[in-house]
Amino acid sequence: MNPIDDDTLQAYVDGELDPAEAARVDAALAQDEVLARRVRQLQALNTQLRAAFDPVLDEPVPARLTAMLQPRATPAVTLTVVQGGRDANAGRRRAPPRRRWLMPGAALAASVALLAVGLWWGRAGNELVRMRNGEPYAAGVLGRALDQALASEPDAHAPVAIGLSFRTADGQICRTFTVRTPPARAGLACHTVAGWELPVLSPSAPAETGELRQAASSLPPAVQAAVDARLRGNVFDAQQERAARAAGWR
Amino acid sequence: MHSSDAVREGLIALLPRLRRLARALAGQAADADDLVQVVLERALARSAQWRPDAALDKWVFAIARNAWRDELRARGRAQHLFAPEEAGEAVADGGAALPVQQLELAQAMAALPPDHREVVALVLVEGLSYDEAATVLDVPVGTVTSRLARARATLQAHLGNDA
Numbered sequence: 437m438n439p440i441d442d443d444t445l446q447a448y449v450d451g452e453l454d455p456a457e458a459a460r461v462d463a464a465l466a467q468d469e470v471l472a473r474r475v476r477q478l479q480a481l482n483t484q485l486r487a488a489f490d491p492v493l494d495e496p497v498p499a500r501l502t503a504m505l506q507p508r509a510t511p512a513v514t515l516t517v518v519q520g521g522r523d524a525n526a527g528r529r530r531a532p533p534r535r536r537w538l539m540p541g542a543a544l545a546a547s548v549a550l551l552a553v554g555l556w557w558g559r560a561g562n563e564l565v566r567m568r569n570g571e572p573y574a575a576g577v578l579g580r581a582l583d584q585a586l587a588s589e590p591d592a593h594a595p596v597a598i599g600l601s602f603r604t605a606d607g608q609i610c611r612t613f614t615v616r617t618p619p620a621r622a623g624l625a626c627h628t629v630a631g632w633e634l635p636v637l638s639p640s641a642p643a644e645t646g647e648l649r650q651a652a653s654s655l656p657p658a659v660q661a662a663v664d665a666r667l668r669g670n671v672f673d674a675q676q677e678r679a680a681r682a683a684g685w686r
Numbered sequence: 687m688h689s690s691d692a693v694r695e696g697l698i699a700l701l702p703r704l705r706r707l708a709r710a711l712a713g714q715a716a717d718a719d720d721l722v723q724v725v726l727e728r729a730l731a732r733s734a735q736w737r738p739d740a741a742l743d744k745w746v747f748a749i750a751r752n753a754w755r756d757e758l759r760a761r762g763r764a765q766h767l768f769a770p771e772e773a774g775e776a777v778a779d780g781g782a783a784l785p786v787q788q789l790e791l792a793q794a795m796a797a798l799p800p801d802h803r804e805v806v807a808l809v810l811v812e813g814l815s816y817d818e819a820a821t822v823l824d825v826p827v828g829t830v831t832s833r834l835a836r837a838r839a840t841l842q843a844h845l846g847n848d849a
Contacts, residue, residue: 442835443831443835446831446834446835446838447816447831450809450810450816450834452815452816477842478838481810481838481841481842481845482810484791484845485710485791485806485810485811486810486811488791488792489706489709489710489811490706492702492705492706492709493702493703493705493706494702495702495705497701497702497705498719500719500723501701501705501719501722501723501726502698502701504723504726504727504730505694505697505698505701505726505730507691507694
């Protein structure tokens, strides 16, 4: 009979032994306190690991991840926020190709950019994003624009342009926005008691002169997907937008 | 059903486990969810490669492990620069206060070399069998068991309960 070595004990606690081998270990444990203590140690570590990581299973999944798994329906939102004096085609530039966002390298860079963005903007003394509990929230002029700006009263010189505002199925109010100053970003902000949470923040090509008044259909795909995932019903018209602001976006 | 639809629906069901695996690999919640995002992108982009007779979780876990390795490579010596104390602080910053034991465990995990951490994550956290982990990692089963034994010794030494 082979002695019971550490590999066997490890396989025993991991449930990898066949019944006959497991029974042999059981019998040995009953007689050998050193072996028994070793097994308890291994089991304690397994328990500790499960206790440390199993709670992740019960955490809410971030919206930016679930949004990626929504069926790719045609964008439901085609509202032009502000009609410019230009011809219709100029206001409806083609969205950047979706695939660009899906390329792993580009996506990784975007994630890193999201994490770095607070630092980047913070360094300019003009912080637009603040991390709170690992989640990005709007700050500075972005926060103020989300609180106060109305898409129906656009300011072509404001650093932040507001796009759509709407209420989600959960009753939360969300607004799309475009930051015009470099580094240009477009994103979705949703109002919470803690402020404007930013489930999506995506690099956006800087708006060309005269193209500041963006149609909703020109949102970056990631932002569009996040809107599609949340939008139930209609986006706010000018009157609803104003009423929502008066109610503190609740 | 189109294979990309099947993969997408499978991924929705798999998301909680994928996030748990990513947390065990990457440590911090924000890094872990960034990793999950990359994994979802790759899995969706390669959904045509998935054969419905293969278990989706093993296929996705292999993508996750490779994506994590890619990120480590991209960061260069990140895993050596990442002091266990910093890892612990980052975990503590990341959300609700963790019990001391879990903080210590997070630090101990951060101190494991990548090839040990991924075996712990797959077998002890995700509950894969040795055979399944060997398939995901594309190594012999004996490599899985020897790495696992060494990883356990390191973890117990860090946790101070190696009697």
